[in-house]
Amino acid sequence: MWRIPVVVLFGGLVLGLIGTMGLGLGMGAVEISPAQVLAILLDHLGFDTATEFSSTQDAVLWSIRLPRVMLGIAVGGALGVAGAAFQGIFRNPLADPHLIGISSGAALGTVVSILVFGGVLGSFAGPVGGIAGGLGAGVTVYMLARHEGRTEVVTLVLAGLAVAAITGAGASFLSVAADDARLGSVLFYSLGSLAVATWDLLWVTLPFVAVAVVFLPVAARRLDLLLLGEREAAHLGVDVERTRMVVVGLATTAVGASVAAVGAIGFVGLLVPHGVRLVAGPGHRVLLPASAIGGAALLVLTDVVARTVALPFEVPIGLLTAIIGGPVFLLLLGRTRREHGGWG
Amino acid sequence: MLVFAGFLATTLVASACGNDVDSEPAPVTAAIATPGLPYVYTGPDGFSSTVESAARIVTLSGDFSEIISSLGLGENLVGVDLSSVFPAEEMRSKPKVGVEFRLFAEPILALDPTVVIGDVDARPPEVIEQVRAAGVPVVIMPRLVGVDAPAEKIRLVAQILGIGTVGDSLAASVQAEVDAALARVADAVSRPRVAVVYIATQDQVLLLSDNTVFEGLLAAVGAEDVGPRAGVDGFVPLTAEAIVAAAPEVIITARRGFDDRGGLEGFLEIPGIAQTPAAATGRVLVYDDSFLLSLGPRSGSLLDLIISDLHPELALP
Amino acid sequence: MSAAAAIGLGYRVGDATLLDGVDLDVADGEFLGVIGPNGAGKTTLVQLLSGELHPTSGRVEIGGRDVATMSLSELALLRAVLPEHHVLQFAFRCLDVVMMGRYPHGGSEADARAAADRVMTKTDTASLADRLYPTLSAGEQARVSFARVLAQETPLVLLDEPTGSLDLRHQELVMGTLRDLADSGAAIVAVLHDINLAARFVDRIAILDGGLVRAVGTPEAVLRPDVLGSVYGIDVKVVPHPEVGCPLILPIGGGRVD
Numbered sequence: 001m002w003r004i005p006v007v008v009l010f011g012g013l014v015l016g017l018i019g020t021m022g023l024g025l026g027m028g029a030v031e032i033s034p035a036q037v038l039a040i041l042l043d044h045l046g047f048d049t050a051t052e053f054s055s056t057q058d059a060v061l062w063s064i065r066l067p068r069v070m071l072g073i074a075v076g077g078a079l080g081v082a083g084a085a086f087q088g089i090f091r092n093p094l095a096d097p098h099l100i101g102i103s104s105g106a107a108l109g110t111v112v113s114i115l116v117f118g119g120v121l122g123s124f125a126g127p128v129g130g131i132a133g134g135l136g137a138g139v140t141v142y143m144l145a146r147h148e149g150r151t152e153v154v155t156l157v158l159a160g161l162a163v164a165a166i167t168g169a170g171a172s173f174l175s176v177a178a179d180d181a182r183l184g185s186v187l188f189y190s191l192g193s194l195a196v197a198t199w200d201l202l203w204v205t206l207p208f209v210a211v212a213v214v215f216l217p218v219a220a221r222r223l224d225l226l227l228l229g230e231r232e233a234a235h236l237g238v239d240v241e242r243t244r245m246v247v248v249g250l251a252t253t254a255v256g257a258s259v260a261a262v263g264a265i266g267f268v269g270l271l272v273p274h275g276v277r278l279v280a281g282p283g284h285r286v287l288l289p290a291s292a293i294g295g296a297a298l299l300v301l302t303d304v305v306a307r308t309v310a311l312p313f314e315v316p317i318g319l320l321t322a323i324i325g326g327p328v329f330l331l332l333l334g335r336t337r338r339e340h341g342g343w344g
Numbered sequence: 345m346l347v348f349a350g351f352l353a354t355t356l357v358a359s360a361c362g363n364d365v366d367s368e369p370a371p372v373t374a375a376i377a378t379p380g381l382p383y384v385y386t387g388p389d390g391f392s393s394t395v396e397s398a399a400r401i402v403t404l405s406g407d408f409s410e411i412i413s414s415l416g417l418g419e420n421l422v423g424v425d426l427s428s429v430f431p432a433e434e435m436r437s438k439p440k441v442g443v444e445f446r447l448f449a450e451p452i453l454a455l456d457p458t459v460v461i462g463d464v465d466a467r468p469p470e471v472i473e474q475v476r477a478a479g480v481p482v483v484i485m486p487r488l489v490g491v492d493a494p495a496e497k498i499r500l501v502a503q504i505l506g507i508g509t510v511g512d513s514l515a516a517s518v519q520a521e522v523d524a525a526l527a528r529v530a531d532a533v534s535r536p537r538v539a540v541v542y543i544a545t546q547d548q549v550l551l552l553s554d555n556t557v558f559e560g561l562l563a564a565v566g567a568e569d570v571g572p573r574a575g576v577d578g579f580v581p582l583t584a585e586a587i588v589a590a591a592p593e594v595i596i597t598a599r600r601g602f603d604d605r606g607g608l609e610g611f612l613e614i615p616g617i618a619q620t621p622a623a624a625t626g627r628v629l630v631y632d633d634s635f636l637l638s639l640g641p642r643s644g645s646l647l648d649l650i651i652s653d654l655h656p657e658l659a660l661p
Numbered sequence: 662m663s664a665a666a667a668i669g670l671g672y673r674v675g676d677a678t679l680l681d682g683v684d685l686d687v688a689d690g691e692f693l694g695v696i697g698p699n700g701a702g703k704t705t706l707v708q709l710l711s712g713e714l715h716p717t718s719g720r721v722e723i724g725g726r727d728v729a730t731m732s733l734s735e736l737a738l739l740r741a742v743l744p745e746h747h748v749l750q751f752a753f754r755c756l757d758v759v760m761m762g763r764y765p766h767g768g769s770e771a772d773a774r775a776a777a778d779r780v781m782t783k784t785d786t787a788s789l790a791d792r793l794y795p796t797l798s799a800g801e802q803a804r805v806s807f808a809r810v811l812a813q814e815t816p817l818v819l820l821d822e823p824t825g826s827l828d829l830r831h832q833e834l835v836m837g838t839l840r841d842l843a844d845s846g847a848a849i850v851a852v853l854h855d856i857n858l859a860a861r862f863v864d865r866i867a868i869l870d871g872g873l874v875r876a877v878g879t880p881e882a883v884l885r886p887d888v889l890g891s892v893y894g895i896d897v898k899v900v901p902h903p904e905v906g907c908p909l910i911l912p913i914g915g916g917r918v919d
Contacts, residue, residue: 029450056453059478064449091750181469185446188468195448196470198477225761229748231713236813237737237765282751312442312451 004279006286013293017073020300024069027304029311030060037061068197071205072300075194075262078209078254080295083269084276084287085216085251088223089244090145093274094157097255098266101137101163106252106259107171107189109133114182115174123204130260131208134252137163142248168264184263191318192263194303205261212254213292219247220284227282265318267325268295274332376416378506385483385504388464393481397458398505403428404444404462407638408485409435411501412461414641415510423455430634430642449474461501463487489559491526494643495519514641521644525651529566532655538567539592539622541582541614543601549582549614557639565651567594584616594654595622598633629653664689664848665710665740665817669719672705672872679705680872683719687850687865689816692843694859695852697869698893703852704745706869707821710850711742723817737765741813743820745852747806749794755805756781756790762812777812784808785834799826807835811842818842820851824858836862860884860907868892884908890915 025037032040032053039051040061079097086095086102097103113121113129121128141163145156172186184196222243225233230240258265272294273287280286302321307314382396402423403409409428412421418434423441441451444462449471452460460475460482475482483504488497495515502511540552540562552558553571556579562569570590580586597611605611608628612618622628635646652659666686672679680702687693695703708714710721712728721728723739731739741762749758756774759781763773781787786808789801797805803826810818818839824832832855840862843849853859859866860880867877870892876883889897889910896915899908 029448029454031454055479056456060450060453063477064453064474091748093751181467184468187446196468198470198473201470221764224753224757225764227749227751227753228758228761229744231744232742232748234713234733235711235737235740235742236761237734239733277752281757282753283757307448307450312440312448313446314448 003281006280009276009280009286009290010293013290013297017293017297017300020297020304021069021073023304024072024300025061025065027308028060028065029308030057032057032061041066063199064197067199067202068194068303069300071197071202071261072194072303073296074202074206074209075258075265076268076296076299077213077292078258078295079265079268079299080272080291080293081213081216081288082251082254083295084273084284084291085219085223085247086269087273088226088284088287089247089251090142090156091227092156093277094270096266096270097134097251098264098269099164100141100156100160101167102134102141102252102255103259103264103266104164104166104168104171105137105140106130106134106256107264108167108174109136109256110260111171111174111178111183111189115178115180118182123200126260127205127208127257129256130258131253131256133167134256134259135249137167138248138252187316188263189259190264191316192265193306193314193316194262195307195314196262201261205257208253208257212250216247216250216254217285217288219243220288223247223284223288224282263318265299265321267321267329268299271325271328271332272298274329278332376507376510380503380508381506383504383506385481387484388486389484391476391484393459393476393483395459395481395483395504395506398507400456400458401505402441402452402455402457402460404441404447404460404466405638406430406634407497407640408461408463408501409438410634410638410640410642411498412505415498415502415505415507415514417505417507422457423452427634447471449478453478453480459483459505461485461504488639489557491522491561491564491647492519493557494522494639494641497639498641518641518644522647525644525647526564528648528651528658529564529655531658532566532651533657534566534655536567536593536627536654537570537591538562538594538596538654539570539587539590539620541587541595541597541617542579543597543605549601550579551576551582551587552579553577557637561647565647565654567654582614582616584619587616588619591621593621593625594627594629595620596629596631596636596650598636599630600633602630663687663722664691664724665850666722667706667710667719668722670706670709670716670721671718672702672709672714673717678872680709680716683869683872683874685867685874685877687817687848689848690843690846691865692839692849692851692863694863694866695850695869696854696856696859696866697875700871701869702872703869704821707742707744707819707850707852711740711819712736713742734765737813737815739815740817740819741810741815743807743810743818743823745821745825747802749802752793752795754790755786755792755794755797755808758794758805759786759790759808759812762809763814765813776814777808780808780812784811784838785831800828800831803827804831804835807838811838816846817848818850820849822852822854824853824855832858856884856889856910860909861902861905880908884910 026034035051036053036057039049040053040058042049044062083096086097087093109129109132110126113125117125141159144159145152168190171189175183175186175189222238225236225238234240273291276287276290276294303317306317306320309315378398382394384392384394386392398417398420400422401412401420404425406427406429409421409424410430412418413431413434421438424435424438426440426443428435439455442448444465445467447466452475457480460480463485464487466472466484472482485500495518498515498518499511502508540558542550542552544550551571551574553569553576570592574586574590602611611628612623617623635642663686667683670683671681695706697703709716715729756777759777760773763776781790784804784807786804789805794802794805807823823835827835836858839849839851865878866880866883868875868883875892876888884899886897886899896913898911898913902909
């Protein structure tokens with residue numbers, strides 16, 4: 001069974017990420033040459049170069065594109081690693097934060113939190129609310145899908161759909177009815193956008209994302225054992241309940257903060273872990289970090305397409321991930337079933 | 345080093361296929377001097393912007409585009425929003441920066457503007473922040489309503505762009521036209537009940553009243569606004585019962601939505617409309633969107649037209 | 662002190678009593694077979710012995726200590742469990758699956774790999790090492806799971822129907838391996854459906870019926886027509902095995918509902 005060597009995998013992913021970062025910084029409505037990109041970056045680090053650039057280019061690169069690319073990396077990484085973690089915990093490759101209702105729950109939580117606690121919590125109202133909403137939705141779906149110690153596939157997807165529908169509608173309604181400038185639009189919460197990226201938003205979001213990306217891989221081995229079955233994992237000494245709570249908690253933290261920042265972006269958490277599994281197997285010690293890097297690269301790349309293909313408009317990024325992700329997911333579905341015996 | 349190289353390689357590729365908005369900087373004509381600049385403006389959002397040059401203007405709403413054109417600074421308009429359709433010829437050739445309620449920073453900045461003008465409907469606030477962070481003053485005007493609004497708007501825009509004197513005289517003439525039109529109302533005999541219906545989308549038909557551009561306007565033209573009777577403050581989705589209960593004798597609406605619905609036939613199919621006295625007598629007055637909705641230089645003519653349409657007895661024999 | 666003991670063990674769920682007053686023990690180096698009709702409570706017994714379920718009466722001791730007082734990680738080093746059904750659906754290689762059995766022992770990846778290799782050779786699963794678990798047949802999966810359980814290297818091994826989907830050869834192999842384990846000092850408790858297979862390899866047999874222990878002792882003592890007849894409701898003839906000498910059970914009919 002051919003598996004890609006780990007070094008090649010991570011090398012490729014990191015190169016891909018650097019490449020998409022380059023694209024993200026170099027492309028956009030305002031023309032900035034590669035030399036100017038480097039010159040501006042170096043300038044901010046204190047080095048002078050001979051290349052000239054205008055103050056507009058400087059501002060666009062430093063205040064708009066750079067935080068946007070950084071936020072894309074943070075959110076993409078969060079979605080990738082969270083998706084992989086959810087799939088491990090639910091023992092189901094269909095578990096994507098978007099599909100099981102956590103993204104919409106987070107959107108609702110964000111909106112409510114900004115409206116109710118915006119004064120008290122300031123810019124942290126968003127991510128805190130997003131995490132709370134995501135946890136609420138996640139717990140609801142999980143409890144509905146559990147039956148006699150197993151997670152039922154069909155119930156998981158259906159419960160996820162229902163929770164997503166209810167919370168998504170709630171978030172959309174509130175964002176329109178409240179008519180508050182602090183809130184995003186319906187389009188923003190349902191399909192996402194990185195157009196709102198600022199350094200402030202990045203700093204507010206980063207701690208939550210970083211916590212998840214750093215600490216989830218610690219549970220990698222336990223997630224592997226959980227795939228054997230909860231009873232088997234317990235027999236091997238894994239505290240299943242605690243592992244579950246920690247993993248779901250961390251993953252939802254990442255997703256909740258991401259949705260609060262840029263709205264709900266689907267399919268990243270579904271596709272990237274699948275891709276990694278296909279080439280490197282389901283072991284979580286590779287899967288989790290690889291999904292983070294892969295998710296980051298994918299999101300930054302998709303964002304570049306989203307904001308350059310239909311100027312002066314931006315295509316909602318969730319639309320692109322769905323358009324690409326949907327068919328690819330169907331392809332993966334068929335191929336994986338044939339080659340790997342499926343997943344029951 | 346490897347990272348650096350990879351970085352360089354990809355930005356090279358990126359710029360090679362880089363995308364940019366059509367933004368050949370137009371040669372700036374020194375047609376109008378702007379002695380009033382620099383001008384410091386503090387908008388309703390509390391933010392102060394300093395306008396130093398009116399050489400390259402981007403507008404975020406059609407009414408500002410029209411005003412700027414009327415003030416003679418049309419050549420300085422380097423970018424307009426999609427609602428800028430008047431004057432038609434002029435606006436058609438201008439690069440578009442999107443729609444006011446869904447803005448993006450880079451398309452605006454790609455036009456290298458010296459000032460951006462919009463009103464409180466401009467969103468999202470983060471994008472405004474981003475444009476300001478790039479050093480471009482973004483002027484956010486308050487929503488001005490009422491019969492004095494056109495002149496006020498013209499004066500304010502002119503002041504911001506440093507041509508206060510020009511603005512004052514244009515404003516004065518517009519105000520004169522408005523006053524002249526409104527003076528005719530004194531001779532009006534009828535005082536019809538009027539409903540203002542705006543078709544936004546397929547499913548969004550709105551009833552407009554106070555707190556919109558129409559505040560006080562209907563009273564001024566000698567009509568009774570049915571809005572307050574229907575309990576409308578601002579605009580609400582039209583309900584059949586409400587419009588029937590309000591029983592307007594005349595309905596005013598904007599052309600684009602009207603046409604999209606299929607003209608009068610389609611309009612009358614809107615639930616409740618057909619049961620109004622206005623429908624029975626066919627008194628549905630349709631005006632161009634930009635004409636009707638943006639209070640600007642053409643307001644005098646608009647009011648004149650509406651007054652004639654509402655009060656046939658005033659029409660010259 | 663026995664390796665494991667059930668003392669007055671009982672388990673009730675709602676109105677149903679699945680086990681009642683079960684006293685059983687197994688010593689180090691002993692292979693205890695558990696047989697009985699469907700629904701007798703055999704799986705429940707294994708779940709209670711492993712600590713997965715908490716008894717509603719009585720207690721389970723492993724190495725003299727009450728299972729309820731021990732942590733999961735302690736237990737993982739003391740007892741390994743092979744359940745009847747296997748749920749792994751993700752495409753792990755069989756070697757990785759067997760290596761998971763080494764988790765309680767910690768240690769380096771290389772050590773774990775070496776241990777797994779040894780176990781897979783012993784269980785004739787080495788040829789499956791690089792195959793993906795979900796692509797295996799039921800029998801092959803059972804054998805790999807068995808290897809995983811052995812890799813856990815515990816003094817007590819609990820198995821629920823370990824030979825269920827295996828062919829004759831691998832049945833012999835599994836039972837022989839368990840016998841060897843017992844001979845080298847481990848305590849084995851296995852629920853078995855094939856009484857004759859049990860008779861040839863185990864030291865003692867416990868017969869469970871309706872949640873009660875009906876008989877426990879050597880195969881010769883316990884496998885008698887009257888006992889088996891009343892437990893299973895069929896007529897049997899018991900003869901000495903021509904080659905090995907242990908009891909050979911031959912069903913001769915009955916069991917129909919009159």
